[in-house]
Amino acid sequence: KNQVEQSPQSLIILEGKNCTLQCNYTVSPFSNLRWYKQDTGRGPVSLTIMTFSENTKSNGRYTATLDADTKQSSLHITASQLSDSASYICVVSAPPRVLTFGGGTRLMVKP
Amino acid sequence: DGGITQSPKYLFRKEGQNVTLSCEQNLNHDAMYWYRQDPGQGLRLIYYSQIVNDFQKGDIAEGYSVSREKKESFPLTVTSAQKNPTAFYLCATDRGSSGNTIYFGEGSWLTVV
Numbered sequence: 001k002n003q004v005e006q007s008p009q010s011l012i013i014l015e016g017k018n019c020t021l022q023c024n025y026t027v028s029p030f031s032n033l034r035w036y037k038q039d040t041g042r043g044p045v046s047l048t049i050m051t052f053s054e055n056t057k058s059n060g061r062y063t064a065t066l067d068a069d070t071k072q073s074s075l076h077i078t079a080s081q082l083s084d085s086a087s088y089i090c091v092v093s094a095p096p097r098v099l100t101f102g103g104g105t106r107l108m109v110k111p
Numbered sequence: 112d113g114g115i116t117q118s119p120k121y122l123f124r125k126e127g128q129n130v131t132l133s134c135e136q137n138l139n140h141d142a143m144y145w146y147r148q149d150p151g152q153g154l155r156l157i158y159y160s161q162i163v164n165d166f167q168k169g170d171i172a173e174g175y176s177v178s179r180e181k182k183e184s185f186p187l188t189v190t191s192a193q194k195n196p197t198a199f200y201l202c203a204t205d206r207g208s209s210g211n212t213i214y215f216g217e218g219s220w221l222t223v224v
Binding site: 031044045051097099 | 115117142151152153156201203210212213215217218220
């Protein structure tokens with residue numbers, strides 16, 4: 001069964017600090033991996049999308065990494081801001097276009 | 112502005128009622144999706160449509176129905192057969208090819224009263 005597990009479930013950090021969110025998946029075959037940011041009560045917004053051949057991709061202060069051999073991905077947030085408080089969702093796609101969503105990590109950035 | 116519009120944002124349903132959630136897009140995307148989100152859980156696919164007048168069941172289609180009469184519109188009806196409908200519902204679209212970015216609407220909260 002295709003599964004996407006995210007850790008930690010929740011995280012509290014101080015403004016200005018860095019953090020790393022983890023995503024482990026068992027989806028096979030693999031097409032691509034996406035990270036989304038979801039503010040409370042809003043729709044998810046795309047941060048990055050990576051294919052099998054990509055190891056890292058950045059979007060501003062967000063950097064995603066992918067190790068397709070170990071089926072792990074991480075999302076690193078640099079110099080966190082209060083506006084980074086949200087849920088971060090890892091989504092893995094299998095051909096033809098089957099998406100499996102992780103349960104998300106809830107990040108709270110405190111001043 | 113281009114985008115996806117869901118309405119209403121908040122909806123209350125009485126026992127035994129059917130309710131319909133609207134999803135409209137002006138992105139000219141072929142594929143449209145409906146997801147259900149429960150607290151602490153990943154999004155689950157209800158229905159999807161890759162082309163007008165065609166749609167497929169997702170993982171949790173029981174108690175829901177959809178139509179795709181126009182490319183721009185993909186309404187979701189939550190029927191009285193859905194025994195636990197209280198959730199956050201998200202509509203999404205993409206161009207219909209693997210690797211495309213999926214765009215989500217702002218979501219609709221449905222509560223049973």
